[in-house]
Amino acid sequence: MKRSIFYATACFLVPLSFFMTGCGSKMAETAAFAPMVEKSVGSADLRRSVENFASFDTGGGALAQAAQEAPDTSDRKLVSTGSMELEVDDLDIAESAVRKATDSAGGYVQSSSRYEDTLSMELKIPAEAFSSFLDAAEGFGRLESRSINVEDVSDRYYDLEHRIKNKEILVERYQKYLQDAESVEDLLTVERELNDATTELEQLKGSFQNLDHRVSFSTLHMMAHLPSWEQQEDPLPSIRAGLKRFGRMIIQVLYVILFLLLGIIVFGIPGVLVVGALYWLAFGRVGLVRRFWHRLRPSRRTKKTTEKEEK
Structure with a gap:
């Protein structure tokens, strides 16, 4: 009976002593490392x-x-x-x-x-x-x-x-x-x-x-x-409202006419000038097409004359 009590007490005290020793060493290491941490203020x-x-x-x-x-x-x-x-x-x-x-x-x-x-x-x-x-x-x-x-x-x-x-x-x-x-x-x-x-x-x-x-x-x-x-009791608009609508219609018509004139000026006149220039180059004084056609016609006549003589 005494031996069993002794063995049980030993089994309890031995691990406890190891645990206390480890804690003491960790505390000592921490105490020794603390001044180093306080002094270390580097880039890391x-x-x-x-x-x-x-x-x-x-x-x-x-x-x-x-x-x-x-x-x-x-x-x-x-x-x-x-x-x-x-x-x-x-x-x-x-x-x-x-x-x-x-x-x-x-x-x-x-x-x-x-x-x-x-x-x-x-x-x-x-x-x-x-x-x-x-x-x-x-x-x-x-x-x-x-x-x-x-x-x-x-x-x-x-x-x-x-x-x-x-x-x-x-x-x-x-x-x-x-x-x-x-x-x-x-x-x-x-x-x-x-x-x-x-x-x-x-x-x-x-x-x-x-x-x-x-x-x-x-x-x-x-x-x-x-x-x-x-x-509305009166289906017809008031004179003031009627004049406003009439004025808006006139302004809209003027806008349409203005846009048409701008379109003619912007696109119509340049278009006429381009067509006139092409006609002048092709059939006018320069007459590139006309000259080419006249040069082509004598060659055809000469060819026909040569064919008749050969026959």
Whole structure:
């Protein structure tokens, strides 16, 4: 019984002693190697630092956690888009009223297109005045349709904002590494990483500015059109509208005549000159074809005379 207890105790203590000896040697090696690491600040360490720093997740990894605190997302970022269709009696008056109201609200006209009886405009209105502008725009004519779409882009907005901050920290760190470079190889490595980080930073800033503009200015697609013939009490147009259409027809006819004259001048006159020059060379004073024909005819007559004499 005592022997078994002795053997069991020995089997437990021997491996434990080997394990403690190994741990002690590793700690000694680490303690002896630490001063060497502190003194060693060479080019290889610089390259490893650059590579390790570049491997961080700049979108929300260790660098993001160390760079800023958790964002306050209580301020939601919304992109509003609306459309409105109106029926108006005069497109000129309606367009002028829309432009004045847009300027008064602090917005601007992104694009505008005009047809014979329809008007289409894309307006950029400040987000804080978008709702009141829609209510006021209903008074420009008879409302036929109105719709609003709101998109929550808070996650993308704050994500871009944080990525820009992290990328700026990365660029600053690369600039510091660039000053500490001790060899040409280190200099080229850091410059390459710095150029890539700078390019990505500019792209992120462009995307953020575009998104921030969409948040700050809401978009309104407005369309206005004249009443249809079936809805008008008088089937005949007004004198003003009739004069406008008559004037447009005259202008269109003048355009056609002008294009015909330009075509005659551009293509007709050179064509006549070319044909005249060819006729002058072939049958005129030069008469190349005529001379060739006259030279050919005597040879034929001589040949016929010779054949008759032989017979």
